[in-house]
Amino acid sequence: MQLRLHTRYQNSAGQRVRIVLNLKRIAYEYVPIGSPRDAGYQRLNPQGLMPALEIDGRVVAQSMAIIELLEELFPAxxxxxxxxxxxxxxxxxAYLIAADLHPVNNQRVRKYLAEKLGADEAGQLAWYQHWVAVTFTSLETQSQQRGGDGPYCFGATPTLADACLVPQMANARRFGCDLTAYPRLVAIDAACRELQAFADAAPEAQPDYPGETAKA
Known part of the structure; x- marks a missing residue:
């Protein structure tokens, strides 16, 4: 079975898929995409969103659908x-992040705010930070109430929840969100980033990352 993941380094939905692939120790080919608007990618994935997983010539779009497929194909x-x-x-x-937070804060929404609604940079940033705060407050409260017997979202082993949280924490930092009110989420994120599966999925570890730390 040949797996090819079409994505780019700074695509958090793609990052969550990479984390799951790494946690499951599944070999795959990373196929960098310059833009989801590229004609070739549009033909491959008419949804026009990243990532897309190509499996022996068949294509599955949407990160959470991809992850569920990986769980079914590789259950252990x-x-x-x-x-x-x-x-x-x-x-x-996981879905509070992937289905509620991420869709309202992604690049095409921010572009629409700017181009169609006239939101300036400060307005776009306020929008972004507002929805992060709403979501992270809920997740922090849930995590604090739950307690837990390990360093990750649901115990001693990382799960889908961690795979969705870590990329969103990175996005929040990139957009200057204040994370001091979320100590449990910060601790979970730090614990995850110590694992090789998460480190290898990070944007700076991808071959199309523009920095010097990208893989050769």
Missing amino acids: PSIYPADPIERAETRAF
Whole structure:
């Protein structure tokens, strides 16, 4: 089975897929995309969003659908806890980021705010930081209430929740969000970034990263 992940270094949805691929120790080919508007990529994935996973010539779009497919194809190690309720809680945590926060703060929304609604840079930043605060406040409260027996979102093993959280924490820092009110999320993020699976999925570790630390 040949897996090719079409994405780019600064695509947080692609990053969450890379984390899951790495956690499951699945070999794949990284295919850098300059822009989702590229004609070639549009033909491959008419949705026009990143990432897209190509499997033996078939293409699956949408990061969460890709991740669910990977879980079905490669069930061990799982990215979910064993307990059914905790599995649902993990999904709820992850989808608050992937389905509620990320869509309202992505680049095409910010572009629309600027070009169609006339929002200046300060206005766009206020929008971004507002929705991060709303989401992170909820996630922090849930994490504090839950406690936990390990350094990650749901215990001693990283799950889908961690794979979604870490890229969003990086985005929040990039946009100057104040994270002091979220000590549990900051601690989870730090613990995850110590793992090789997360480090290898980071933007600066990708071959198309423009900095000097990119892989050869």
